[in-house]
Amino acid sequence: MKIPRWKKAEFEEIEYEPASIKEILREMKSISELIVDLAYSAILFHNKEIAEEVRYLEVRMDKLNYMIRMMAMLAARTAEDAEQMAAVLQIAEAAETISNAAGDMVKILSLKLKHPILPRLIRESDETIRKLTVDESSKAVGKRIGELHISSKTGVRILAIRRKEGWIYGPSADIKLKAGDVLICIGTDEGLEHLNQLLKGSIEVLE
Amino acid sequence: MKIPRWKKAEFEEIEYEPASIKEILREMKSISELIVDLAYSAILFHNKEIAEEVRYLEVRMDKLNYMIRMMAMLAARTAEDAEQMAAVLQIAEAAETISNAAGDMVKILSLKLKHPILPRLIRESDETIRKLTVDESSKAVGKRIGELHISSKTGVRILAIRRKEGWIYGPSADIKLKAGDVLICIGTDEGLEHLNQLLKGSIEVLE
Numbered sequence: 001m002k003i004p005r006w007k008k009a010e011f012e013e014i015e016y017e018p019a020s021i022k023e024i025l026r027e028m029k030s031i032s033e034l035i036v037d038l039a040y041s042a043i044l045f046h047n048k049e050i051a052e053e054v055r056y057l058e059v060r061m062d063k064l065n066y067m068i069r070m071m072a073m074l075a076a077r078t079a080e081d082a083e084q085m086a087a088v089l090q091i092a093e094a095a096e097t098i099s100n101a102a103g104d105m106v107k108i109l110s111l112k113l114k115h116p117i118l119p120r121l122i123r124e125s126d127e128t129i130r131k132l133t134v135d136e137s138s139k140a141v142g143k144r145i146g147e148l149h150i151s152s153k154t155g156v157r158i159l160a161i162r163r164k165e166g167w168i169y170g171p172s173a174d175i176k177l178k179a180g181d182v183l184i185c186i187g188t189d190e191g192l193e194h195l196n197q198l199l200k201g202s203i204e205v206l207e
Numbered sequence: 208m209k210i211p212r213w214k215k216a217e218f219e220e221i222e223y224e225p226a227s228i229k230e231i232l233r234e235m236k237s238i239s240e241l242i243v244d245l246a247y248s249a250i251l252f253h254n255k256e257i258a259e260e261v262r263y264l265e266v267r268m269d270k271l272n273y274m275i276r277m278m279a280m281l282a283a284r285t286a287e288d289a290e291q292m293a294a295v296l297q298i299a300e301a302a303e304t305i306s307n308a309a310g311d312m313v314k315i316l317s318l319k320l321k322h323p324i325l326p327r328l329i330r331e332s333d334e335t336i337r338k339l340t341v342d343e344s345s346k347a348v349g350k351r352i353g354e355l356h357i358s359s360k361t362g363v364r365i366l367a368i369r370r371k372e373g374w375i376y377g378p379s380a381d382i383k384l385k386a387g388d389v390l391i392c393i394g395t396d397e398g399l400e401h402l403n404q405l406l407k408g409s410i411e412v413l414e
Contacts, residue, residue, distance in 0.1 A: 101305045108297055
């Protein structure tokens with residue numbers, strides 16, 4: 001049996017990673033923004049793979065919250081420091097609550113309901129979600145998202161990019177694609193397939 | 208003393224508004240997506256006005272959750288219905304948890320901290336947030352967001368539009384602006400002022 005990515009992450013030991021409070025807080029902010037989007041997408045499209053990403057991010061968030069608490073305590077030398085750090089921990093706590101709520105949402109997908117009503121209730125269009133991988137043979141490798149005209153040519157919206165173990169949330173037009181990037185995309189079947197052709201190297205440009 | 212909008216909403220009686228489970232669930236989804244964005248924006252830009260919108264949406268979400276529970280119970284006639292409705296309520300509950308967490312974040316702004324550390328920690332650019340109102344004399348009235356070229360000419364991102372008592376979250380390019388619309392916008396001071404000139408009718412187009 002394949003062990004899901006979040007499950008593996010859950011049993012990794014928490015190591016002291018040298019990161020600043022600033023970096024951790026920014027990652028927590030990004031995750032809490034992305035995870036809500038991903039959780040609804042998982043429900044809407046009844047997609048267990050996206051649900052697994054949500055669980056992974058939820059576990060990652062737990063760790064970040066643990067780390068930021070440790071760092072806040074180490075950073076606070078004066079009463080004034082402590083007051084500032086208390087504010088930091090309040091934001092961190094809220095970010096974790098948000099990611100836990102998103103995790104609760106996707107648990108529905110593991111219940112074996114016969115007629116899932118939710119996609120029918122919430123889905124507004126004929127859009128779907130897919131994970132697309134950038135092949136090293138693709139002409140998209142090394143190009144910026146903006147110069148590929150993905151949005152105007154395919155109508156596809158890139159929610160996030162998974163690059164190695166990290167994430168780029170809501171990527172801007174100037175992000176360059178790399179071979180091996182996994183793009184989490186929302187669009188119509190045709191739009192997604194069109195983009196997929198480019199990313200796997202079957203076509204050279206989006207017409 | 209001016210009573211804030213959320214405070215007024217909190218003491219309104221809950222009336223049975225004839226809306227479908229579908230409509231309520233979609234509004235809850237939209238609010239939970241928007242409110243996270245707004246809460247971080249309120250913290251980042253130390254903006255109490257935006258924080259007040261967050262509190263308002265939090266109160267609105269409480270009501271929606273109450274309404275959807277009532278409707279789910281009325282809708283469930285069979286065990287199978289009840290199973291479906293339990294899934295709906297699980298999503299609704301998570302959406303409310305998210306909005307409560309966002310509300311907790313902005314409570315920091317009512318603490319009188321001397322040196323707010325959070326904007327410095329999280330802000331990534333020189334962007335700021337402003338509420339801009341569309342004047343009836345503006346050439347933007349009746350135009351679609353897309354045809355005004357707001358994004359390309361000013362760099363401003365419209366988070367949401369408040370129209371009368373309702374909200375349009377993450378408005379798409381084909382939304383037409385109306386006189387009296389309040390736009391919650393993120394951008395640089397120059398970009399925002401440029402857009403403001405158009406919306407208050409001082410200039411006719413964005414150059």
